[in-house]
Amino acid sequence: MKRIFIAPDPGRLRLRNATRAVIGIGVAVAVSELYGLSLVASITGGLAALLALFTVADASVRAQRITTALLPVAGFPVLAFATALHDVPAARDAAFVAVVFCGVYARRWGARGNALGIFAFMSLFVTQFLHAVPAQLPELYAAIGLSLLAAGAVRFLLWPIERRIPPAAAPTGLPGTGLARPTTRQAFQAAAACSLALAVGQVLSEERWYWAVGTVWWIFVNTASRGETLVRGFRRVLGTVTGVVVGFLVAIPLQGAPVPSAALIAVCVFGIFYTAAVSYSWMMLAVTVLASLLYGLLGVLDLSLLVLRLAETGVGAVCAALTVALVLPVTTHATNDAWIQRALQCVHAATAEAAARLAGDVEADPAPHAAELELLFGRAKVALAPLVHPLSPFRARMARARQVIELLEACVGEVRGLVSVAADPAASRDAALADACWRVTAAVEALTAGERRLAAVAHETPRPMDGGEPLMYLYNLEKKLTELASPLGRPLRSQSADS
Template identity: 30%
Template sequence: MKAAGGSVRVRLRDGIAASDPGLLRLTAGLRTVGAIALALAVLSLLDADVTHLVAGAMAAMVATFSIREKQRGQQAVTLALGLPVALASVSLGALLSDRVVAGDFFFVALIFCAVYGRRFGDRGTALGLIGFQVYFLSLFVGAAVSGLPELYGAIVVAFLSSGLVRFVIVPETPAQILERLREAFRARLAQLVSAQLELLDAGPDEVEKALEGVRSGTARLHETAMMIQGRLEEGTSDEATARLVQRRIADAEIAAERLALLLLTARSAERADTLTLHLPGAPVPAGERLPVRDEATATLRRDLEALRMLVLRPVNGESGTALSHVRNRLLGYRDEENLPPAATAVQDVFRGIGEAARAVLGLRIALDGPQDESDDSPATARSREELDAEDAAIDAGEDDDRDEELTGLRRPTTRAAVQVAVGSSLAIVGGELLSSHRWYWAVLTCWIVFINTSSTGEILVKGYRRLLGTVFGVVAGIVLAGLVGQHTWTAFAVVLLCLFAMFYTAPLSYTLMSFFVTAALGVLYTLLHTYSFSVLVLRVEETALGAVCGIVAAAFVLPVRTDRRTNELLATVLERLAEVTEAAVDQLSGGPPVDLLDKARDLDQALADLRAAVQPLTHPVTPLRARRDTAQYVVALLETCAYHARSLAATAELLPTHPSIAADPRLRRAGRRIAHNIEAIAAHITDGQTAVEIETGPSIASLLEPDIPGTPRYGRVTDRVLRHLQRLDESVAGLARPLDVPVTAPKR
């Protein structure tokens, strides 16, 4: 019973870690709700009335969620600076409450400054948010000059409560966050192996669903790897440690994705394309080749389960020798003589399991430190030696900041500040026509749809989602207001639950976040004795108006068209892809070592930016179906290219430590066509009038024919390198058709 209870707790812990990497959403919700609850408790002991309780709760929320810096010292400075900003903002709100025109002009100026402040980083963004939201607070509670002392007191209590919760009650350090993200990576890696096991066992009618699970698991694992990348600098003790963790995370991610591709190939009658793992709805390779009750299949199933166990359970002194034997067996598959008798494609899967086990071993050593080596087999000892040699070869590189510094209206923050100022001006005029008392809801919506958006299409989608969440939230607000009535503390408890749900779901769904905040507002209106059905309907009207004003401003004031934005990001992705590919091929050809991991992660980040920018084109409600399918296909091809480029980079970094992989100068000849094609596509994207063509021709392998007859064809370059180059060449050439790039006919 004790073991069963422990197993349930472990599964629950792993499930939570996988669903909320780093517990970032849970921590954000707990901090915000804790700060609000503490502020309410203190204010109630001071006999504050309901208006000041609401003001304190809103100020505590703003003071908590606005600060996004990662170091605790920086957070404390920003919180301290935020208090005078909040006091000045509420003072001006009260002073200008009776001066409608002056108040409107100041509100627009404040909005401009708050958005423009984003150019100064996290601190500028936080202070801008505090200034805007506290001014909005003054409008919401109807602040007057005579009531400023009480409001000052409520805001000071709110900021002190936020600081106490952040630094004492729910503290967290960058190292703690990184540790939880590592656990999330392990949990998601185990989930991906489980999805691969389901793909192995899936029947003909179940394979589509199983493959979709593998795609989802692969994407979730990559998401966690990128989150870890963003926390390495602050969460590790030195740069060498950060680079070691970065390397091991990348190895595990590549090994897991390669294992999925090998498994899909083994169970099919034809070789699986990497694109199948990245394109939603891509057809499954035809045919069934893997016997269901074959001995090799049963061994494969057992070893996948063993790999999942290795991911979740460390091999140490407390786990006995059973796990050590399992690990030794899996690592033994890296030697040809230990492969079970089976078809070549199935043996490739066993090789993939061996490489995945090696990646897990490296991940364990990097995250947990040295382990007991007394039960190592020769294969395990050799893997440790390889990992140790790689660790010793890791050298900290210097960042190369090549980004162009934009100025004037070309700077995104300046452009956005002008756009939101114009949109807010329209929202003020329209909002006051709808209601002279609730007009600020339109301004709030206009402000929010501009946050973290870069194109007209993104603003349109965000406005649609906010309106949808608001409509459903109004219905929920009506129900909740009727249930809680005038029970003050019950109402505050409901508001806290809604706010926790809002912050917990915010990274997952903007619609859900809008739903919960609107439901909470319905209850707050009840507390302020201003609730009515017409007020909530007005909330929907003002939200729709604010979204329309934001879209109009984005479309006609210094517009950034979705096509232009996606083309710029697509060109950046191609540039990063070219850099990674050329550097990896050069190193595999005998060139000097360079920092390939950072280049690969720059490519991943550029691809993530593009993926976010094309959401308006791929949204389910878009009427342009052909355009949506093209965007999905292009992004999937680029994800395929990125996978093979990462794999080439990882292989190139093994050159100094692996005798089985040696440089071959002929690879430059093979990589020349890939580099040319990437540059040609990028030039076509940048300038559609440029006369460029994609080159096609014989396979990459045929380009490595020996210069001297009778010499070995491939030298010591592994077959895996050639496969990655061939797939990369095919994927880059595949971009030509959807992007309308001319293709040169193969030379005879």
């Protein structure tokens, strides 16, 4: 719990996004209710608004608007197809696998492909969750359309939150062709895992098997390696276990009472958005409690249903783990090395811009690079998470991975301070600061130049800089970069096994 509230939140972006999400989804559901739509339609509309606010993450506001407008294009045909397949299990199961494959494959087209793929899958998922039938399609379409308009109005008109830089590229944006391309490889992995989850999940329950498939789907979102997928599966199960306990204590006693259920649903929505970037386990706790409250509103909630959700989640996590271990596996090392290198290159870009600014170039601006570095550092931590997990048996790699995370985090802090210095008009005429910036860029170039240069950098000692706090930022940054040469000079993997 402490981690959630002490985690950095520059500009209170997580807080503002979470608050805006509650308002946007609340307005969307209210509009559906005012139009006299059914509870099933209102829930569908609320989910559409949540997905629009949660998954649309294009670099520009204009691109976000286009992606939001395209969501029905991806969702409506799938929704219509899915409602007609309730009584045709074989075709329904084949449709699930096909949509999973296409949805994951679509991530090769970046943030828009990712958002449209998720919306298509969830359109299929919601028909199972709510047992929607073809006769309900008109009001389901109306609810989704109204909800997307309402959520879009809140997001783009009432409370726009500007992003100064594009989000860090999805892990599937790493290079490759054919089966070496992460999106293609993950599409086959996810389809195989969902096929297995379908089979095993239906043994447990012919009605709620879709929770196992949904677990597989969301485990594969924003993961790129075998280790990341295993850790994400573990955290999903942990969050679901905790959520089931909370659901038993909170949702079951409410028995679907509308007012308190609506209030707690708002709390859960806030929790999903506020914790998503910090803790997947806490986010899953909020998702599980939210699902419990929705089942309560639908009048089908009991303890056996919560236990079944936990069992299906476990099935999905195991199926995902088996698949990433056996079907076209991607090692953790290949992924974490790529993200570390991108973070270092961002340090270089930020420092070079700062150097130019301090040399008198008023057009140079290191701030966007510094903000991008924050995102890349977060992504590098995700890539390294399997190596620092408490259950990891590789202690030497764990120690080196922790050292890399600590040093990268220190670099982020020093770059943040450097940006504030470069923005100071008085500092922009300081030749000593500009010279120190060029020394830091040289250190980054050495770190990304290969193992031979790394070995040399590991024995270098930065020169102390006299000149007060501004120069200390650069001295500390150069020092941390030099220290990174030691753990980066030895692969974060063993000779005998690799995550």
